Amino acid sequence: xxxxxxxxGSLEAPTRHPxxxxxxxxxxxxxxxxELERVFDICHGCRRCVSLCQSFPTLFDLVDESESMEVDGVxxxxxxxxxxxxxxxxxxxxxxxxxxxxxxxxxxxxxxMLRAKAVKYRQGNVKMRDRILTSTDTVGSLAGIPVVNGLxxxxxxxxxxxxxxxxxxxxxxxxxxxxxxxxxxxxxEKARVGRSAVGEPAGPTSGKVALFTTCYGNYNEPGxxxxxxxxxxxxxxxxxxxxxEQCCGMPKLExxxxxAVKAAKDANIPVLKRLVDEGWDIVAMIPSCVLMFKQELPxxxxxxxxxxxxxxxxxxxxxxxxxRHKHGKLNTxxxxxxxxxxxxxxxxxxxxxxxxxxxxxxxxxxxxxVEIIERCSGHDGTYAVKKEFYAxxxxxxxxxxxxxxxxxxxxxxxxxxxxGAHIAHALGKDGEQRHPLSLLRMAxxx
Numbered sequence: 419x420x421x422x423x424x425x426x427g428s429l430e431a432p433t434r435h436p437x438x439x440x441x442x443x444x445x446x447x448x449x450x451x452x453e454l455e456r457v458f459d460i461c462h463g464c465r466r467c468v469s470l471c472q473s474f475p476t477l478f479d480l481v482d483e484s485e486s487m488e489v490d491g492v493x494x495x496x497x498x499x500x501x502x503x504x505x506x507x508x509x510x511x512x513x514x515x516x517x518x519x520x521x522x523x524x525x526x527x528x529x530x531m532l533r534a535k536a537v538k539y540r541q542g543n544v545k546m547r548d549r550i551l552t553s554t555d556t557v558g559s560l561a562g563i564p565v566v567n568g569l570x571x572x573x574x575x576x577x578x579x580x581x582x583x584x585x586x587x588x589x590x591x592x593x594x595x596x597x598x599x600x601x602x603x604x605x606x607e608k609a610r611v612g613r614s615a616v617g618e619p620a621g622p623t624s625g626k627v628a629l630f631t632t633c634y635g636n637y638n639e640p641g642x643x644x645x646x647x648x649x650x651x652x653x654x655x656x657x658x659x660x661x662x663e664q665c666c667g668m669p670k671l672e673x674x675x676x677x678a679v680k681a682a683k684d685a686n687i688p689v690l691k692r693l694v695d696e697g698w699d700i701v702a703m704i705p706s707c708v709l710m711f712k713q714e715l716p717x718x719x720x721x722x723x724x725x726x727x728x729x730x731x732x733x734x735x736x737x738x739x740x741x742r743h744k745h746g747k748l749n750t751x752x753x754x755x756x757x758x759x760x761x762x763x764x765x766x767x768x769x770x771x772x773x774x775x776x777x778x779x780x781x782x783x784x785x786x787x788v789e790i791i792e793r794c795s796g797h798d799g800t801y802a803v804k805k806e807f808y809a810x811x812x813x814x815x816x817x818x819x820x821x822x823x824x825x826x827x828x829x830x831x832x833x834x835x836x837x838g839a840h841i842a843h844a845l846g847k848d849g850e851q852r853h854p855l856s857l858l859r860m861a862x863x864x
């Protein structure tokens with residue numbers, strides 16, 4: 419009699435199934451809990467992901483401390499402790515798990531956590547703080563009003579103000595929170611909106627780009643976007659801005675508010691699709707925003723041709739520059755060496771499967787050595803500032819900060835400016851981090 423053998427792991431490339439977020443079963447709690455128990459049991463028997471984030475140690479502690487020392491001994495209510503620690507970095511799926519599709523166990527831990535977050539959100543079990551922190555456009559617009567801007571930044575940098583913020587909103591008093599600017603990138607570069615330009619195609623690139631400024635790059639650190647514009651145009655790549663844009667939707671995705679993600683998609687995709695039709699490629703300096711258009715929206719809306727069209731034309735900035743370099747179209751007339759550079763590769767850049775493009779570009783600068791840290795910073799977008807998760811975020815970043823400290827580099831940072839700032843915060847060197855785009859501008863002498 420033939421027997422069916424279960425494969426232990428898989429050597430095949432992982433595949434991602436669309437997210438069936440509009441089905442009734444997706445939000446059924448009984449069905450969800452059954453799938454959580456199935457997946458948690460597999461994870462408990464494997465434990466390869468224990469070092470990635472706090473979700474897995476939380477799960478394994480719950481199992482080991484239960485009466486049966488198996489998943490069936492863990493209370494269903496405690497499953498949410500695992501869910502709350504997941505910030506959808508995707509590293510378990512892309513770099514560790516041997517049971518992802520096409521393996522027959524069909525394990526997609528991040529999307530299961532997303533499903534659980536969506537169920538939790540639909541049930542109304544969400545803190546007001548989390549609704550506020552993920553409303554990035556609203557917060558940024560209000561904090562950018564000139565008469566409000568100074569007050570917000572003063573509160574965020576004052577110990578008494580931070581204690582009040584922790585008491586009222588649950589933002590940890592010691593967490594690094596970014597400053598807000600009144601002179602946003604879209605204000606200072608408004609002349610770029612609607613410009614016409616001719617690009618020089620090279621390989622898959624058109625040679626002209628539309629910069630999706632992102633909430634963070636518009637309201638918090640517009641200087642990095644200014645560096646991007648300077649670097650790209652120095653290599654003969656004209657830059658325009660979309661006529662309008664909203665948050666990409668990643669913060670709301672991590673909250674489980676999938677209807678808000680759809681609303682963001684409905685606002686952004688038509689604008690970006692028109693730019694694509696006009697021959698513009700799209701770049702964004704926040705890896706999470708690029709990933710949103712490259713992966714999450716296409717998986718949520720697999721039948722939407724406009725979403726797929728934008729997916730095909732959006733690039734990480736260093737991915738774009740390296741594609742240009744391979745066809746001899748990158749300006750390599752660098753004026754200044756960078757010395758020793760160490761940087762953290764953002765999780766949401768790594769899971770784009772584009773390779774180490776930031777390292778490759780920076781390594782073109784003469785008399786420059788580049789060391790890459792492929793380990794999570796623990797920041798996420800809001801995780802590291804929340805009172806209940808701050809200690810975990812600092813635990814996760816500690817090995818990264820230790821690597822930086824040991825290297826004693828001339829420059830350090832991250833592809834994600836928020837992660838770079840979190841690393842600097844862990845080192846007690848707030849403000850000393852440098853984004854790789856800023857380093858590239860420095861090397862050009864611009």
